[in-house]
Every structure is written in C-alpha cells, then in structure tokens.
Amino acid sequence: MENGGGNLDVQIEALLNVEKQTRQSGDVAGTRKAVNDILQLCFDARAWKTLTDQIVLLSKRRGQLKQAVQAMVQQAMQYIDQTPDLDTKVELIKTLNSVSAGKIYVEIERARLIKKLAKIKEEQGLIAEAADLMQEIAVETFGAMAKTEKTAFILEQVRLCLDRQDYVRAQILSRKISPRVFEAETSKEKKKPKEGESIIEEPPADIPSLLELKKIYYQLMIRYHSHSNDYLEICRCYKAIYEIPSVKEDPSQWIPVLRKICWYLVLSPHDPMQSSLINSTLEDKNLSEIPQFRQAL
Numbered sequence: 001m002e003n004g005g006g007n008l009d010v011q012i013e014a015l016l017n018v019e020k021q022t023r024q025s026g027d028v029a030g031t032r033k034a035v036n037d038i039l040q041l042c043f044d045a046r047a048w049k050t051l052t053d054q055i056v057l058l059s060k061r062r063g064q065l066k067q068a069v070q071a072m073v074q075q076a077m078q079y080i081d082q083t084p085d086l087d088t089k090v091e092l093i094k095t096l097n098s099v100s101a102g103k104i105y106v107e108i109e110r111a112r113l114i115k116k117l118a119k120i121k122e123e124q125g126l127i128a129e130a131a132d133l134m135q136e137i138a139v140e141t142f143g144a145m146a147k148t149e150k151t152a153f154i155l156e157q158v159r160l161c162l163d164r165q166d167y168v169r170a171q172i173l174s175r176k177i178s179p180r181v182f183e184a185e186t187s188k189e190k191k192k193p194k195e196g197e198s199i200i201e202e203p204p205a206d207i208p209s210l211l212e213l214k215k216i217y218y219q220l221m222i223r224y225h226s227h228s229n230d231y232l233e234i235c236r237c238y239k240a241i242y243e244i245p246s247v248k249e250d251p252s253q254w255i256p257v258l259r260k261i262c263w264y265l266v267l268s269p270h271d272p273m274q275s276s277l278i279n280s281t282l283e284d285k286n287l288s289e290i291p292q293f294r295q296a297l
Helices: 005-024 028-044 048-060 066-077 086-100 104-123 127-135 147-163 167-174 179-183 186-190 210-227 231-242 251-267 272-282 285-289 291-296
Strands: none
Touching: 005 028, 005 048, 028 048, 028 066, 048 066, 048 086, 066 086, 066 104, 086 104, 104 127, 104 147, 127 147, 147 167, 147 210, 167 210, 179 210, 210 231, 231 251, 231 272, 251 272, 251 285, 251 291, 285 291
C-alpha cells in the first residue's frame, strides 16, 4: 500500500523542517499547519505506520506547542473510521491515547478515544477490559464537556460495571449523576459563556438527548436494584420513566410501564413510602385502561 515511500519521506522531511522553524519562532498557526500537513500526507498515502510514528515524533519534539498537539489529535481522530482494518484502527487509537494522556487540553478527545477503544473491546467480548478502560476517565471533572456527553459517558461506565456484575462500583459511579440533571431546562444549555467561564464543547452527534439519557439512567438503575430485589426502588425508577413525555404520550409505551409500577408496588414491603405511592398511583386516570391492575392495588 505504501508506494512511493521514498518520495513521502522527502516530503515529510521538508515539512519537519518547516515545523521546526515555526515552532522555534513560536508561530502557533504555522506550527499547527505544518503538523496537519504532515498527517494529511501520511493519510493520503495510506501510510498508517508512518502516520502513527509521526504523531509520536511530533508530540515529543522539544517545546512542542499545546495547540499543535491538540490540532494533531483532533485531525487524526477523523482518520480512525477510515482505517483499513481493526489492527490499524486500534493502533491509531492507542497512539492518540498515549499522546493525549495527562494533557488537560486534550482531555475530552482522550475520553472519546477511550470510549471508542472500550467499544471495540466489548465487541470482542472483553467486558472486564472495556469496563477497566472506561474507569480510568473521570469526566465529571471536565469543565468543557457538554452535560449530555458527560452523563452518557458515566452511564456507559455504569452499564459496563453491571455487565461484569460489579454492583458496588456500579452504584458508586451512578451516584456521580444527580437525577436532577434530567429535569434541567434544555434551552439553558445554549446561553453565552460568561467572562472566565470555559467554552462548553458541542457533544458528538451520537450522544442522546437529556430525556433519552434519563430513560437509560433509570433502566440501568432498575438493573441495579433488581440485583438486590429492592422492589420499591424499582417501582420508583419505573415511575420516573413513566413521567417522560415521549412515554406518557404513547399508550404502547406507558401501559407496560404502568403495569410494572403496579406489580412492584404490590411486591414492595408495606411502609409509608409504599402507601403514598399506592395512593398517588390510584389517582392516575390511566389506570382505568388496565382495570385488573387497579384491583390489584
């Protein structure tokens, strides 16, 4: 694949000289352009090994500018899905991961890289490895990451812990999400940052909306509480799902959920919380659609 290798080496060598001059004179835009041109050359030649070598080399050059490393990581991330095979893909992700490790200015990129790598591990059936990878990243400390992306990331961490039956860690991680986050006004997200506030990055296109995340969160919590047969908590989770507008407006969705609310209420031990939930559920007009469950309550 890597034909014209000699020619490529000559072109890279010339650009490395340009990069050195711009870097030493502190020319941010010039350095950024030089590193991106080198990466683009390797990509166009489909010289994947050279590409990863250059990323490592450029990131280690003396006094390398943060902006150049950031530009390089962001550019190379766009190549990940165009790699010819899984080995090349994993190699590129791992290279970018090692280059961005410990650098705050590419922490969001690193989180996304780890998520990609964990997904590959999971697809290979390596659940524990995927879970361990995801544990490394504490997104709740990332100021610039959008709330939805943060929440989606933590939910993935919880899901992988449940998949490997690590219920203790699943609970610890789930506590990083306050259910109040799902009640937030979505329109407020778009407000202009105040002076000194960090710019919030746009989440990737595949990140679900807050209400979709709310549903995922409660579904995961149902899995967690089912492990200890905590029927009242399971019921409260179903109640939260029941209140989501998209569920509430669609009988094919709310009827099964309301049935489950009734089932788990009946199964719950008798206490004040259970009594008040039974009373509030009995006041629900929708119960008339499923009379036998009304009788059970």
